[in-house]
């Protein structure tokens with residue numbers, strides 16, 4: 001296999017670490033001799049929670065950014081083609097490598113962060129995220145094309161209301177409840193979904209309620225609260241499929257930067273999934289932006305162990321190596 005193709009396989013493999021809604025990993029890669037193609041997998045779309053495939057595309061965007069991080073870490077320059085409008089069966093994005101040069105130290109660090117990052121639903125410590133770190137996180141998000149709106153105290157209460165309303169709407173929907181039961185809880189030996197080992201054993205005492213996955217986990221949630229947490233909204237200017245993919249790339253960029261600063265990031269997609277709470281989030285942005293995700297940022301209390309990594313599908317199931325040379 002050529003050196004370029006090997007780098008592309010490694011990039012697709014690193015993208016398996018990406019976060020995704022309910023750990024659905026709704027992506028597939030095709031490695032060609034000179035490029036890497038990213039496809040969405042409709043069978044792993046959450047039809048009840050995510051009928052427009054908004055969160056599916058944010059998840060695929062996170063995987064796309066992870067693949068770029070892996071190419072950067074090997075020193076490969078690359079271009080990304082993202083079609084303005086998506087067509088079924090066509091790639092969501094195509095990554096084409098250019099020249100290989102010595103990798104920058106920051107690229108190597110980002111690759112390390114990608115392996116360390118995880119969703120941590122424990123309560124955060126009493127210590128606030130320093131202002132200077134928040135500035136860095138806003139900057140990292142903006143470099144990737146989105147915005148991060150940090151919520152003031154009153155807006156956190158508005159977010160808490162939106163989260164609760166979204167939760168109530170989803171709890172009243174039998175299809176959504178059945179979907180949760182399919183994707184969440186247990187040991188998940190098949191490599192998808194959220195195992196009990198990643199969920200809190202008891203409901204954390206917080207102002208903004210964490211997502212109710214309708215099943216108890218095994219992680220000690222901690223005695224903290226979320227008083228010192230920072231809540232924010234990841235947002236942008238567009239509300240089309242291509243924008244959701246870009247939002248996912250920004251989420252990944254932000255999450256890796258947060259991990260580098262030992263800040264835990266917890267996404268809240270519930271209020272974006274439900275149209276009327278999405279509208280409430282839009283109002284929090286002053287009507288100037290489109291909300292992609294609500295986010296909690298906080299420092300972890302080192303007294304409790306972090307949850308283990310969630311499972312991933314095997315590489316053979318998500319990576320297809322095409323155009324193999326005939327022997």
Ligand SMILES: Cc1cc2nc3c(=O)[nH]c(=O)nc-3n(C[C@H](O)[C@H](O)[C@H](O)COP(=O)(O)O)c2cc1C
Nearest residue numbers: 019020021022023058118119211267268269270310
């Ligand atoms: C688009 C998106 C939405 C998510 N929404 C939530 C959420 O509402 N609540 C939550 O606890 N985790 C949420 N997550 C985190 C996923 O559950 C998590 O990424 C997945 O289970 C894989 O685990 P890991 O992040 O530890 O690798 C979300 C992740 C993504 C990418």
